[in-house]
Amino acid sequence: LKVGVSCCLQVALRIRPLSDAEQEEGATIVAHRVDEQVVVLMDPMEDPDDILRANRSREKTYMFDVAFDFSASQEEVYRATTKGLIEGLISGYNATVFAYGPTGCGKTYTMLGTDKEPGIYVRTLNDLFRAIEETSDDMLYSVSMSYLEIYNEMIRDLLNPSSGFLDLREDAKGVIQVAGITEVSTINAQEIMELLMKGNKLRTQEPTAANKTSSRSHAVLQVAVKQQSRSRDVLQEVRFARLFMIDLAGSERAAQTQNRGQRLKEGAHINRSLLALGNCINALSDKAGNKYVNYRDSKLTRLLKDSLGGNSRTVMIAHISPASVAFEESRNTLTYADRAKSIRTRVKKNLINVSYHIAQYTSIISDLRSEIQRL
Ligand code: ADP
Numbered sequence: 362l363k364v365g366v367s368c369c370l371q372v373a374l375r376i377r378p379l380s381d382a383e384q385e386e387g388a389t390i391v392a393h394r395v396d397e398q399v400v401v402l403m404d405p406m407e408d409p410d411d412i413l414r415a416n417r418s419r420e421k422t423y424m425f426d427v428a429f430d431f432s433a434s435q436e437e438v439y440r441a442t443t444k445g446l447i448e449g450l451i452s453g454y455n456a457t458v459f460a461y462g463p464t465g466c467g468k469t470y471t472m473l474g475t476d477k478e479p480g481i482y483v484r485t486l487n488d489l490f491r492a493i494e495e496t497s498d499d500m501l502y503s504v505s506m507s508y509l510e511i512y513n514e515m516i517r518d519l520l521n522p523s524s525g526f527l528d529l530r531e532d533a534k535g536v537i538q539v540a541g542i543t544e545v546s547t548i549n550a551q552e553i554m555e556l557l558m559k560g561n562k563l564r565t566q567e568p569t570a571a572n573k574t575s576s577r578s579h580a581v582l583q584v585a586v587k588q589q590s591r592s593r594d595v596l597q598e599v600r601f602a603r604l605f606m607i608d609l610a611g612s613e614r615a616a617q618t619q620n621r622g623q624r625l626k627e628g629a630h631i632n633r634s635l636l637a638l639g640n641c642i643n644a645l646s647d648k649a650g651n652k653y654v655n656y657r658d659s660k661l662t663r664l665l666k667d668s669l670g671g672n673s674r675t676v677m678i679a680h681i682s683p684a685s686v687a688f689e690e691s692r693n694t695l696t697y698a699d700r701a702k703s704i705r706t707r708v709k710k711n712l713i714n715v716s717y718h719i720a721q722y723t724s725i726i727s728d729l730r731s732e733i734q735r736l
């Protein structure tokens with residue numbers, strides 16, 4: 362992604378590989394990446410003849426800043442979405458990266474990843490430390506990270522869960538802080554990965570009808586970069602920037618998870634946070650700049666206040682499954698991501714050769730059509 366001077370929401374879309382479970386269910390692939398920006402979603406109609414009889418398009422195409430499918434490596438996803446934020450971060454610009462999508466579609470894989478295939482968290486921290494090393498010696502940097510969960514509108518320290526629920530406080534400079542949160546300043550990648558893996562296991566995960574380990578919580582990795590002049594004689598200029606990397610709770614609808622009682626309450630909170638986030642981003646990107654931004658609506662948006670409201674670059678990575686069985690959820694997610702994308706229409710867009718794209722997906726669609734007919 363080219364993160365320009367004008368700050369706005371950048372939207373990436375990642376389609377994960379078909380899972381074994383989906384394959385066993387006999388699911389087919391209905392979400393395809395056409396090229397580096399375009400994705401097509403096919404409606405898996407029961408009767409292929411219906412498609413022909415209806416004689417209308419059963420496929421919908423979407424365009425994002427960048428699109429990935431099963432073939433994309435963790436490094437590729439990191440490079441195209443997050444790497445570009447680091448330069449801004451060390452010069453004092455806030456940034457936010459969040460993973461959005463239904464449970465099981467790859468949010469945690471993208472953000473945390475595995476030991477062998479680390480995700481955005483560790484790659485970003487590594488590059489941040491490297492970038493700081495390469496900067497001039499007159500500046501002194503300190504980096505600290507904390508890892509927390511927002512569950513049911515309550516904040517827990519994932520690096521020290523025994524500390525109970527934590528509160529948000531405004532510090533002397535008016536920056537929202539999580540009171541009493543553990544801050545770690547290690548620069549050892551292996552150590553960081555272990556801390557995050559351990560913390561991730563402590564996330565609140567409850568079984569629901571939709572998924573056995575549905576993530577009902579938002580996980581937030583907060584990276585604070587403080588910068589000051591080394592010289593003692595000169596007035597020390599202190600710059601402070603924060604990067605939030607967020608693994609959001611599953612975006613699936615409460616109705617679909619057949620939630621009851623407690624689950625329903627949690628669902629409402631999760632939706633509240635997701636909704637509040639969407640509303641804030643909407644208001645912030647209002648061209649006239651006169652929309653009221655209601656950060657106070659949820660813990661998540663209160664925490665993100667400085668990150669979203671100041672000089673911030675924000676990247677959303679939306680996740681979907683390619684499977685026919687996930688069609689409805691995928692369509693919802695694509696619609697949400699598409700709307701988020703349209704928020705930044707005022708930003709100068711990369712030149713897009715429309716006819717090229719049309720030719721590309723026309724050919725893919727006809728391939729898929731003949732595949733359906735062959736079935
Ligand atoms: P979420 O956090 O959105 O609920 P996960 O990240 O836990 O979903 O992904 C669900 C499963 O799919 C995990 O077993 C994960 O390892 C696997 N997975 C997700 N995305 C990918 C990918 N791009 N490549 C390989 N495996 C993936």
Ligand code: MG
Nearest residue numbers: 468469470576
């Ligand atoms: Mg997850």
